[in-house]
Amino acid sequence: MNEFGLVLLQVDRTFFDYAELVVPALGATLAMVGIVFPITALIGLPLAVVLINTGRNGLFPHKSTHQVLSVVINVGRSIPFLILMAAVIPLSRLIVGTSLGVAGAVVPLTLASIPSFTRLMESSLREVPRDVVEAGFASGGTRWQLIGKVQLPEALPGLVSNTTIGLINILDGTAIAGAVGAGGLGYLALSYGYNRFDGTMMLICVVILVILAQGIQLSGDALAHRLRKD
Amino acid sequence: MPAMVEVDDLVKHYGEGPGRITALAGVSFSIERATITAIVGPSGSGKSTLARCINSLVRPTSGRISIDGADLATHTVENRRRIGTIFQGSSLQRRRTALRNVLLPLEFAGVDRSQARARAQELLDLVGLGGRGGSYPAELSGGQKQRVGIARALALRPSVLLADEATTGLDHANRASVLQLLRDLRAELGLTIILITHEMDVAREIADNALLLAEGSIVERGAIRDLVLQDSLVRDNLFPPRPHLAAPDRHTYRIHYAAREVPLDWVARLSERLPEPLQVLGATVEELKGEAVGYMIVASTAGPAEITRAGGGFGLQIRELGSADE
Numbered sequence: 001m002n003e004f005g006l007v008l009l010q011v012d013r014t015f016f017d018y019a020e021l022v023v024p025a026l027g028a029t030l031a032m033v034g035i036v037f038p039i040t041a042l043i044g045l046p047l048a049v050v051l052i053n054t055g056r057n058g059l060f061p062h063k064s065t066h067q068v069l070s071v072v073i074n075v076g077r078s079i080p081f082l083i084l085m086a087a088v089i090p091l092s093r094l095i096v097g098t099s100l101g102v103a104g105a106v107v108p109l110t111l112a113s114i115p116s117f118t119r120l121m122e123s124s125l126r127e128v129p130r131d132v133v134e135a136g137f138a139s140g141g142t143r144w145q146l147i148g149k150v151q152l153p154e155a156l157p158g159l160v161s162n163t164t165i166g167l168i169n170i171l172d173g174t175a176i177a178g179a180v181g182a183g184g185l186g187y188l189a190l191s192y193g194y195n196r197f198d199g200t201m202m203l204i205c206v207v208i209l210v211i212l213a214q215g216i217q218l219s220g221d222a223l224a225h226r227l228r229k230d
Numbered sequence: 231m232p233a234m235v236e237v238d239d240l241v242k243h244y245g246e247g248p249g250r251i252t253a254l255a256g257v258s259f260s261i262e263r264a265t266i267t268a269i270v271g272p273s274g275s276g277k278s279t280l281a282r283c284i285n286s287l288v289r290p291t292s293g294r295i296s297i298d299g300a301d302l303a304t305h306t307v308e309n310r311r312r313i314g315t316i317f318q319g320s321s322l323q324r325r326r327t328a329l330r331n332v333l334l335p336l337e338f339a340g341v342d343r344s345q346a347r348a349r350a351q352e353l354l355d356l357v358g359l360g361g362r363g364g365s366y367p368a369e370l371s372g373g374q375k376q377r378v379g380i381a382r383a384l385a386l387r388p389s390v391l392l393a394d395e396a397t398t399g400l401d402h403a404n405r406a407s408v409l410q411l412l413r414d415l416r417a418e419l420g421l422t423i424i425l426i427t428h429e430m431d432v433a434r435e436i437a438d439n440a441l442l443l444a445e446g447s448i449v450e451r452g453a454i455r456d457l458v459l460q461d462s463l464v465r466d467n468l469f470p471p472r473p474h475l476a477a478p479d480r481h482t483y484r485i486h487y488a489a490r491e492v493p494l495d496w497v498a499r500l501s502e503r504l505p506e507p508l509q510v511l512g513a514t515v516e517e518l519k520g521e522a523v524g525y526m527i528v529a530s531t532a533g534p535a536e537i538t539r540a541g542g543g544f545g546l547q548i549r550e551l552g553s554a555d556e
C-alpha cells in the first residue's frame with residue numbers, strides 16, 4: 001500500500017491497521033536517530049575537545065582556531081532547522097543520492113545536531129576544574145594523555161548527561177524532518193493525526209515519542225549517576 | 231655540586247603593552263638540597279607565579295631556572311617529572327580512587343602496571359593512608375586528600391617537592407599532620423621542599439629558610455631563625471606589632487630573643503642596669519622548630535641608647551616602638 005492510498009482507510013481502523021503504520025514509522029525514526037547520533041557524537045565530541053583546548057586556558061591555546069571554530073558553530077546553531085533542510089538538499093543528493101525519506105533527512109539532521117552537540121560536550125568538559133588538569137600536567141602528562149586520562153574521564157558523568165539532551169534533540173529533529181517528508185513518527189502524527197483528524201493516530205505517535213524521550217532521559221540520568229563519584 | 235634549585239633573574243609579565251602586569255620583577259635565589267624553604271608574602275606578591283614558573287605551568291618572560299643543574303627551558307618534560315607539586319585544596323580526580331590518583335603520574339610515565347600499583351600502594355602507606363586506597367576523594371577528609379596529593383607528587387621520585395598553599399583551608403589538626411608529614415619526608419627521603427604560603431606560622435613551624443616576596447621582588451631572605459632574631463619584615467609578620475599601653479613619659483620597646491641564648495633572668499638583670507625596673511606590657515613566646523623564641527613589650531624611662539647599652543650583653547634585639555617605622 002502506498003502513502004496516498006491510505007487516505008481511503010480513514011474510517012474505523014483496527015489495532016492492526018495502526019500497528020501496520022506505526023511500526024514502520026517507529027523503525028524509520030529509530031533508523032534516523034541510529035544513523036545521525038553516532039555521526040554527531042563522533043564529530044561533536046572531538047570538536048568540543050579542540051574547542052576547549054584551543055581556548056585561553058586550554059592545553060594548546062590557539063586563538064584564531066578557537067575563534068573560527070566558535071563562530072562556525074554559532075552560525076550553524078542559529079540556522080533554523082527547516083531552512084537548513086531546504087538549503088542542504090543539493091548536498092544530500094550528492095552524499096546519499098536523495099533528498100527524500102530517511103536517507104534524505106540524515107544529512108540535514110546531522111548538520112543541524114553537530115553544533116549544539118559540540119556546545120553541550122564543551123560545557124561538560126569545562127566543568128573539569130582547572131586545578132585537576134594542571135595537576136595532571138605537573139604529574140608529567142603529555143597533552144594527549146591529559147585529554148585521555150584527565151579531561152574526558154573526569155567529565156564523563158556530565159558528558160553522559162548532556163548526551164541524553166543531545167539524543168533527545170535529535171529525536172525532536174526527526175519529528176520535524178518527518179513533517180517535511182522524511183517519514184517516521186513525526187510524519188505519521190502530522191499527516192494522519194493533524195491533516196486527517198485522526199486523534200488516535202496523533203495520540204499513539206505522541207505517546208511513543210514521549211516514551212522514547214523519557215527512556216533516553218531516565219537511562220542517561222541513571223548512567224550519569226552511577227558514573228559520578230562525588 | 232650545584233644548588234638543588236637555582237633561579238636567576240626571573241621575570242614574568244602577564245599581558246603586553248602599558249596594561250601589562252609584572253608579577254615577577256627579576257627574582258634570583260638558590261635553594262640547597264634537603265632544605266625546607268618557605269616563600270612568603272602578601273597576596274598578589276607573585277608567589278604563585280614563581281611556583282608556576284618552577285613547575286612549568288607558566289613560561290617565564292625571561293630568566294633561568296635550573297633544577298639539580300638541569301636547565302628547565304631545555305628538557306621540559308623530563309624536568310617536569312623532577313618536581314613534585316602539591317596543589318591547594320583538591321586537585322585529585324574525583325572519579326579515580328586514592329590509589330588510582332597516585333597511579334596517574336606512573337601511568338603517564340609508562341611504568342609497568344603491577345610495578346606501578348606496588349609503588350602507589352607503598353606511597354599511600356608512606357603518607358599513612360595504606361588502607362584507604364579504594365576510597366574516592368569525596369570519601370576522604372581535607373587532610374587525607376592532601377596526603378593523597380602528596381603521595382601523587384612523590385610518585386616519580388622527584389628531587390624537589392613544591393607546595394603552593396598546600397595547607398590553606400585545612401583545620402588546625404589536619405594542617406599540623408600535613409606539616410609533620412612534610413618534615414618526615416624531608417628527613418626520610420632527603421627531599422628539597424619549597425612551601426609557598428601566605429600563612430606565616432606555617433613558615434615558622436616547618437621551614438629552615440624564608441624568602442619574602444613583595445610586588446614581585448625578594449625583599450628579604452635568610453634562615454628563619456636569623457630573620458626572627460633580626461630586625462626584619464619576616465619577624466614583623468611572624469610577630470606582628472601589637473597595641474600597647476604605657477605612661478606617656480616612658481619609651482616603649484619591643485625586645486626579641488631566643489630563649490637558649492639569653493640568661494633565664496634577663497628581665498631582672500636588665501632592670502638592675504637601668505635607673506628603674508622595666509615595666510612589662512606584654513609578652514609572647516613561640517616555638518620555632520623546637521626552640522623558644524619570644525618577644526616582650528616593655529616600657530622604660532631609659533632612652534633607646536641607654537637600654538641598648540644595658541641589654542647589649544644578653545643577646546637581645548631591642549627596637550623602640552612608636553618610632554617612625556612602627
Ligand SMILES: Nc1ncnc2c1ncn2[C@@H]1O[C@H](COP(=O)(O)OP(=O)(O)O)[C@@H](O)[C@H]1O
Pocket residue numbers: 244245251252253271272273274275276277278279280
Ligand atoms: N594568569 C594571570 N593573568 C594575569 N595576571 C595574573 C595571572 N596570574 C597572576 N596574575 C597577577 O600577577 C600578580 C601576582 O599574582 P600571584 O603570583 O598569584 O601572587 P600570589 O600567589 O602571591 O597571590 C597579581 O597581580 C596577579 O593579579
Ligand SMILES: [Mg+2]
Pocket residue numbers: 277278279
Ligand atoms: Mg597564590
